[in-house]
Amino acid sequence: MIPPAPEAESFDRIQCQWCQGMNEKAALACRACGAPLDIRNLVSESGWREAPRIRDMTEIHFGSSTCQVEGEIVPVAEINLGAGDSIFFEHHVMLWKDERVPLGVMQLSGGLQRAFAGMPFIISLATGAGRIAFSRDATGELVVLPLHPGMELDVREHAFLLASHHISYSFVRVKGLVNILFGGQGMYMDRFVTGSVAGLLILHGYGNVFERRLAAGESIMVEPGAFLYKDSSVTMEVQFQRLGTGLFGGTNMALARMTGPGRIGIQSMYVHHHTE
Amino acid sequence: MFCTFCGAGIPESANFCVNCGAHAPVMPSSTAAPAADPASSYAAPALQAQPPNLPPPAVHSAAVKCPWCGAVSDGSQSSCPRCGAALDVPEDTSESGWIEVPGRKDMTKIQLGNSSCQIEGVYVPVADMNLAAGDGIYFTHHVLLWKDPQVTISAMPLAGAWKRVFAGLPLIMTQAAGPGHIAFSRDDPGELMPVPLQPGEALDVREHLFLVATASVAYDWFPTNVWLKTQQGNETETHYPVGMFMDRFTAPQAPGLLLLHAAGNVFVRRLAEGETILVKPTALVFKDPSVQMHLHFERPGTVFHGWGNWTNRYLWLRLTGPGRVAIQSVFERIEGEARNLSSCSYATEQRW
Numbered sequence: 143m144i145p146p147a148p149e150a151e152s153f154d155r156i157q158c159q160w161c162q163g164m165n166e167k168a169a170l171a172c173r174a175c176g177a178p179l180d181i182r183n184l185v186s187e188s189g190w191r192e193a194p195r196i197r198d199m200t201e202i203h204f205g206s207s208t209c210q211v212e213g214e215i216v217p218v219a220e221i222n223l224g225a226g227d228s229i230f231f232e233h234h235v236m237l238w239k240d241e242r243v244p245l246g247v248m249q250l251s252g253g254l255q256r257a258f259a260g261m262p263f264i265i266s267l268a269t270g271a272g273r274i275a276f277s278r279d280a281t282g283e284l285v286v287l288p289l290h291p292g293m294e295l296d297v298r299e300h301a302f303l304l305a306s307h308h309i310s311y312s313f314v315r316v317k318g319l320v321n322i323l324f325g326g327q328g329m330y331m332d333r334f335v336t337g338s339v340a341g342l343l344i345l346h347g348y349g350n351v352f353e354r355r356l357a358a359g360e361s362i363m364v365e366p367g368a369f370l371y372k373d374s375s376v377t378m379e380v381q382f383q384r385l386g387t388g389l390f391g392g393t394n395m396a397l398a399r400m401t402g403p404g405r406i407g408i409q410s411m412y413v414h415h416h417t418e
Numbered sequence: 419m420f421c422t423f424c425g426a427g428i429p430e431s432a433n434f435c436v437n438c439g440a441h442a443p444v445m446p447s448s449t450a451a452p453a454a455d456p457a458s459s460y461a462a463p464a465l466q467a468q469p470p471n472l473p474p475p476a477v478h479s480a481a482v483k484c485p486w487c488g489a490v491s492d493g494s495q496s497s498c499p500r501c502g503a504a505l506d507v508p509e510d511t512s513e514s515g516w517i518e519v520p521g522r523k524d525m526t527k528i529q530l531g532n533s534s535c536q537i538e539g540v541y542v543p544v545a546d547m548n549l550a551a552g553d554g555i556y557f558t559h560h561v562l563l564w565k566d567p568q569v570t571i572s573a574m575p576l577a578g579a580w581k582r583v584f585a586g587l588p589l590i591m592t593q594a595a596g597p598g599h600i601a602f603s604r605d606d607p608g609e610l611m612p613v614p615l616q617p618g619e620a621l622d623v624r625e626h627l628f629l630v631a632t633a634s635v636a637y638d639w640f641p642t643n644v645w646l647k648t649q650q651g652n653e654t655e656t657h658y659p660v661g662m663f664m665d666r667f668t669a670p671q672a673p674g675l676l677l678l679h680a681a682g683n684v685f686v687r688r689l690a691e692g693e694t695i696l697v698k699p700t701a702l703v704f705k706d707p708s709v710q711m712h713l714h715f716e717r718p719g720t721v722f723h724g725w726g727n728w729t730n731r732y733l734w735l736r737l738t739g740p741g742r743v744a745i746q747s748v749f750e751r752i753e754g755e756a757r758n759l760s761s762c763s764y765a766t767e768q769r770w
Contacts, residue, residue, distance in 0.1 A: 188548065
């Protein structure tokens with residue numbers, strides 16, 4: 143028998159500590175984000191919380207659709223779209239789909255200026271009913287972020303797997319030459335905003351993913367390649383650390399200073415762009 | 419009770435976790451018994467230093483000896499405080515004698531004097547160091563993940579570091595000083611291995627596998643003298659299957675901690691005096707300085723022409739004991755493949 147979490151004892155419902163969604167007391171995984179409800183949170187002494195390790199074959203519900211998370215090393219998000227529901231994504235993450243699921247292209251302003259891997263930057267749209275599945279190209283974790291109404295989240299470009307159509311998508315140019323050249327996360331950041339309706343956003347982080355909530359004014363220095371997502375209230379500024387040796391004129395190390403208030407997510411495997 | 423591996427709730431009577439399959443936690447008193455058994459110290463040896471000529475530590479009844487590094491703890495913890503190995507999981511040894519680097523619980527903490535190191539994550543683990551004031555560490559390029567703003571970092575002066583440029587190695591060691599948190603990770607799924615070094619102990623590590631070390635660990639390097647020259651037309655190229663240089667870490671006076679990151683899984687074995695084993699050169703992780711290494715070729719005895727041609731031979735690294743050797747299960751391709759060999763460092767050969 144599984145002992146109930148102490149805080150759930152007096153309630154009929156249990157709150158997921160990752161997404162704050164309410165679940166039935168007997169639930170083993172959160173209905174909205176898939177986080178296991180029967181294991182304790184893994185939080186480091188320095189305050190980073192590990193993204194919940196979603197159990198193989200866990201099902202997540204959004205709108206009239208479901209998402210099943212399959213596999214653990216490079217997990218697949220398999221979406222069973224309900225009629226009328228749609229999701230959007232980048233083309234490089236598609237794994238397979240039912241023939242009958244129609245694909246379309248989301249109209250974006252300025253999207254033509256962006257290119258990915260030599261291809262024009264296009265956000266594709268799939269509409270139910272039917273199944274379509276997504277995965278990315280390296281060992282890592284799915285980060286399921288149900289967005290409550292009125293939320294605004296910035297994500298490293300090309301790191302999002304899919305989002306439900308209730309979320310509005312735009313991208314922001316990372317400002318300042320220093321950030322563009324040395325920020326490591328490229329020239330753009332994806333921005334996801336919810337209006338009055340909640341939505342579902344799924345990211346894929348390389349390696350392990352950790353989240354931390356910064357208080358107002360609290361800051362932390364992060365390797366730019368490790369940045370995965372942040373609340374848009376968190377500011378990001380790339381700073382240089384000069385490592386002089388005298389012999390070769392030294393090397394610069396760029397670190398991003400992230401300042402709260404808000405959440406910040408990082409991945410433990412990353413791409414290096416920060417020397418020279 | 420809760421699984422000490424994944425944290426899932428499990429029945430009191432269970433032997434295994436229903437979620438992850440790990441052994442259910444056992445009471446310290448039951449693990450103390452095998453620790454006192456002389457047979458278990460025979461099976462122990464993996465990371466434990468061979469001759470720390472120290473008096474045997476006072477072992478009281480509940481004490482638990484880490485089978486991996488030999489540290490004795492009071493039995494109240496489920497992980498070794500010195501190397502982070504899980505103490506309630508039996509050691510995995512293959513029939514051929516390779517010991518798998520021990521399971522480590524997520525969020526395991528290692529104590530280093532006043533500082534500590536917490537290891538977080540499973541696919542690409544992060545070493546999160548909590549440095550006390552006055553404590554220092556050093557690390558190579560491209561491993562820093564995040565740090566508190568107040569932790570200062572600077573270049574570590576290294577005598578003769580310019581020699582390393584030619585090996586394509588990071589030229590600069592960076593040092594960080596406490597107090598504060600600073601965290602490191604590498605860019606391959608694999609194992610993060612804490613290797614505690616006792617005073618007088620040394621370890622040779624293949625280049626690029628080093629993540630971070632405490633300031634009490636001295637860093638040096640030496641030429642591997644393992645090379646081969648290949649010829650294609652008029653062009654001759656020299657290749658270094660285990661790297662031109664190898665890193666050597668020593669704890670001269672005080673104990674220290676060395677953290678390595680290897681790709682895939684890591685296996686360790688102890689070679690007896692004169693015992694040999696052939697390993698893929700790029701799979702070597704570390705060896706005791708007492709272990710000697712050189713190239714070894716194998717080829718069919720019937721082939722007379724072009725034995726230098728890569729397609730007709732196999733290249734190994736031959737390691738000779740006494741001492742420990744460690745290998746990783748993910749390795750790079752050997753450079754210079756499919757080229758004609760013109761000369762090489764000392765090598766043995768076997769024809770079928």
